[in-house]
Amino acid sequence: MAKYEQLVAQIRQQIETEIWLPGEKLPSLREQVSLSGVSLMTVMHAYQVLESQGWIISRPQSGYYVAPRAEFLSQPVSHQKLQLAESVDINAFIFDVLQACRDPHIVPFGSAFPDPELFPQRQLMRALTTVSHSMKPVDALHNLPPGNEALRKTLAQRYALQGVQVSPDEIVITNGAMEALNLSLQAVTEPGDWVAIENPSFYGALQAIERLKLKAVAIATDPQTGIDLDELSRALESWPIKAMWMMSNQQNPVGCTLSREKKQQLVALLAQHNVTLIEDDVYSELYFGNEKPLPAKAFDRDDNVLHCSSFSKNLVAGFRVGWVAGGKHAQRIQRMQLMSTLSTSAPMQQALATYLGTRSYDRHLRRLRQVLEQRKNLALQSLKRHLPVGAKINESRGGYFLWIELPKQVNTTELYYRALEQKISIAPGKMFSSSEQYANYFRFNTAWWDDVQEAAVAKLGALIGELL
Amino acid sequence: MAKYEQLVAQIRQQIETEIWLPGEKLPSLREQVSLSGVSLMTVMHAYQVLESQGWIISRPQSGYYVAPRAEFLSQPVSHQKLQLAESVDINAFIFDVLQACRDPHIVPFGSAFPDPELFPQRQLMRALTTVSHSMKPVDALHNLPPGNEALRKTLAQRYALQGVQVSPDEIVITNGAMEALNLSLQAVTEPGDWVAIENPSFYGALQAIERLKLKAVAIATDPQTGIDLDELSRALESWPIKAMWMMSNQQNPVGCTLSREKKQQLVALLAQHNVTLIEDDVYSELYFGNEKPLPAKAFDRDDNVLHCSSFSKNLVAGFRVGWVAGGKHAQRIQRMQLMSTLSTSAPMQQALATYLGTRSYDRHLRRLRQVLEQRKNLALQSLKRHLPVGAKINESRGGYFLWIELPKQVNTTELYYRALEQKISIAPGKMFSSSEQYANYFRFNTAWWDDVQEAAVAKLGALIGELL
Incomplete structure (x- = not known):
């Protein structure tokens, strides 16, 4: 075991045996040097590892503190921990399952x-034929980010029909919801930032957090009632959380849909802490019963919710067309898309706009x-x-x-x-x-x-x- | 000016006036504390900033050293410097130009x-019509990463016709070359790593480096003869460079194509330093004269070159289909694609495979x-x-x-x-x-x-x- 690893193990044990209590200041780097007899570099390395694992927090100009770690908090998940301990395996495993x-x-x-x-293949392919007969070379330009205008208008209309105010201008068409979610997360975080997720959560969220070098706090999510708002509230008070990625409708994997009241409380709570909500809402068209559930976005008064969805789970998987209602972040998301995939395929956007124009979607x-x-x-x-x-x-x-x-x-x-x-x-x-x-x-x-x-x-x- | 900024300015001036020479060890953190009378946190912050700006380098277990900075080296460009100084403006500016x-x-x-x-719209749209008549729902599955098999085979054949050995299995179909390049860079670097680029270079490279929190060393690139291999060689000896992103054919923006010998030397030089070459080769079909120029990949003996290209500059822009010949990194790239955009649109891949099957591409x-x-x-x-x-x-x-x-x-x-x-x-x-x-x-x-x-x-x- 390297020296810094020994020190990491030692301090972890001290925290576990409550020698240092949550919220207490740890010995400074220099104090730790004289306490443990190792070099400053080793101490710094050990503190960084402990921080990345969520055991301690650094406060600029002040020093290192034991991270809040009450009973109610799920284990914080750092990307480093994932990476060192098991992420390679987990990603390989997820990959195998998908394969x-x-x-x-x-x-x-x-x-x-x-x-x-179950998808309307014939009608979709008819729309594609229409596009293949009518598309002009210059149309590629009209489908660059933020994306096809007719498609964005139709989406805005569908929001409006649920009473959700979203302008076509704040919608960005993406390569599926996956790109929408990833760009949204990237738009509102920097590496090292904390993100709240559900536990259990969609594995895409875990992977994105690892890929973007973020740290995760996983909030208990009950299969029947959904996310535990009390736990979320305490987490928001304990950790410098920047964003939350979650699903309020038919959560993947547990399947629960939050009540209207709970969605409202969730949005208010996050707004109060200035935490952006990245809402993954890809299953909401698949409700049983008479009424489509509202997104959490419906309760957003502060332009604080990025609503991501797609057609992949309810109309066609292979087109790879999704979107984000990005509000004030829409322009930043567009720019990030231009830098990473440039845009969503033009014929695919046009085919969907054509299909949606036939009004057979509902x-x-x-x-x-x-x-x-x-x-x-x-x-x-x-x-x-x-x-x-x-x-x-x-x-x-x-x-x-x-x-x-x-x-x-x-x-x-x-x-x-x-x-x-x-x-x-x-x-x-x-x-x-x-x-x-x-x-x-x-x-x-x-x-x-x-x-x-x-x-x-x-x-x-x-x-x-x-x-x- | 904050205390750390004062210290940054002071040490920069010391380096510029050669109080500390390139390669020399700087005072340790603790020595600097007593030298400058500020706190350890402030010193650490200042050293981090200086490192991110490329003035100094840290060597684990050893300390901080003045970065090599000879006449011949272009100014290293750190992402932080870009970000703090001008990146927001530059990105906004690039965005405006594109808009x-x-x-x-x-x-x-x-x-x-x-x-x-100039593109064969009619034939492409005919291919799209064929796809729209023949595509089956299950085909979405056959176009998931690594992508459409017929398309990958055709690409491998085209490589073979140039004498370049690439197996269909190491090709990953992407959302344009932009995604191929970004995933390739991500596959072989970690945040903080150094990447060599050309100067001037495609702005997409600058943006990717900033987005992925990498540091860049820009190598002088002559409009007539291309990249300066001597300068590259010295840069490789001076900096811990992990990857190089460049264009050996019709470089964007200067337009030069490297000679066969120079490509060979470039690949050998990078292999010698164990530096992965990410080759952006989107313009190589647009040669004048009789012979298609070889990619640098043609000289790759060590599976050390990731060759990225697309159909966007020579056949159709709006389909958003590109690829990377990823060699040993192909699987990692596939996984990263599954996590970020999931896959390239299925009908677009099939339409291209169909079009290429008609043999009218050449x-x-x-x-x-x-x-x-x-x-x-x-x-x-x-x-x-x-x-x-x-x-x-x-x-x-x-x-x-x-x-x-x-x-x-x-x-x-x-x-x-x-x-x-x-x-x-x-x-x-x-x-x-x-x-x-x-x-x-x-x-x-x-x-x-x-x-x-x-x-x-x-x-x-x-x-x-x-x-x-």
Whole structure:
């Protein structure tokens, strides 16, 4: 063990045994030199590592303090910790899970996408044909950031129909919601900044935080009621959080949708702390029931919410078209897009604008929701038949995910590998958290359903039985 | 001025007046505390700033040293310096120049793209129609990273025809060359790392370096002979450079193409120092004469060159399809793409694969090169008629850029604003360097040419006359 590692271990132990209490000032660098007998460089290195791991915080002009670390706080996740300890594995693992879902011979319970057969392929391709007949060379220019004007207007109209005030000018069309979310996060943070996320959360958030060298505070998120606002509030008081990335509708992976009141409280709380909300809202069209849930953005009074979404989960996956309603950050996001991917494909933007102009989108969505609800019910019945006693299924209404808790002794990563041998994929809990807290959970995609799936659930049930 | 700024200024002056010589060890942090009478935090802050500005280097376990700074080295450009001093302005400025080129009423001498009327719109749209009739929902999966297999095979064949050994498996299809270059740079660097670039260089490189918090060493690049290999060699010995981003064919903005020997030497030199070459090769199809110039990648014996290109400058701008031949880094690049934009649009990849399958690409390229050569000659004649005595035009053969030097007293940023009032855009030297060295240069796009352009050159000549 290097000297700085010894010092890191020593100070961590001192914090764990409460020699130094949360909020207390640590010995200064020079004091630590004389205390521990190592060089200043070593002390600096150790303090930096401890800071990056979330054990201590530096306050400019003042020194180092033990980080707030009360019971209620989830473990802070630093990118360095991720990187050193497990991120390579986790990213490789997520990559493998995603790769597995590409094989058409594997039952895609682990997929993040719905069955593409549910999408209006014929109408979309008709729109593409129209574009291929009408597009002019100069049209490439009209689709540069912020993106196709007709498309941005249609999006603004759809916001307006929900009573959400978004101008076409503050919308930036992106390469899917993934680019929208990544650019948004980059627009409001600098490396080293703290970001709040949910626990469990979409793995894309964990990866973005690591890639952008940010630090994460993961806030407990209940499968039924969603994010714990008390915990969030305490976190906001304890950490210099700059932004929060979360989903208020059909959260991935747990599936819950926040109540109207809770969304309002969330937005107010973040505004009060001057923390930008980056809202990932890609599943909100897939509600069951009569009313589309509002985004948290609907309660934004301070231009403090960046609302990101796409067509990939409800209309077409392969076009790679999403957007962000970026408010005051829209211009910065445009510029960052120009620097990183330049723009979203022009024919794809135009094809979507053409398709949306036919007004068949809402008809398609109604049908899609119906089928997804039927399939989710079928999947639920099947799972209840085949999962062992002790399995708990979080029955979220909407979307196509079920979040399933198995008895403690079943490790779902192990289950993933065993299932894959039988040509079945699942999305293990490990993908959605940097802690081991969800080692016995998995996300199950209900958007595909026929005899193959029915048989696969039986096999999955048997595999879980073996692991018990 | 804050205390640390005073200390920064003081130490800079000491270095400039050679109190501390390049390579010498600076006083340690603690020594500096007692020397200057300020706090350790202030000293640390000042040293960090000096390091980020390229004045000093830290060596782990050893201390701080004056950075090598001989005559021959161009000024190192740190991202912080850019950021603090001028980056916001420069980025806003580049953004404005790009925006101006979108207005069809502005004569686009400042554009980076060729006249899209030169592209085979009809054939491309026919390919898109074919795709729209044949594409199946599941095809989205087949176009996920690394991208469409037929397209990757065609690209590998095109490499093979030049005698360059690239397997389809090491190619990743991206959202244009811009994404390819950005992902490549990210794949081989960490924030704080040093990157060599050309001076002048494509502004995208400067922006990427800033965005990824890297530090740049800009190597003198002659309009006729290209990059100065001696200077590069000395830079590689002086700085811990991790990667080099450059163009060996029709360099943007100067237009020069390196000789075969020079490419070979460049690749050997970088390999010797274990520095990855990120080769931006988007203009190489636009050569004049009989033979397509080889990429530097052709001389790569150590899997040390990432070759990035696209169809945007020679076939279609708006599809946003590019690629990187990523060698051993291909998988890492794929993963990073999955995390940031997920993938390149499926119909766009398929449409290009379909178009390339018709074998009309090379016929189109032959015609395109012919027209570009004619237009460049016309532009040259016109410029020679209208530019004042003292203007020097770098007559590169190939592509559609001319790099023009005006007499010292003409500031091309000023010229840009005046020309814009007359609905003419140019690309001022300021866009291509973080130094003021090219304040009297501009890049001129010759790919559009008719009476409008002819008249615009006359106006431009008159404006330059006014500034003299």
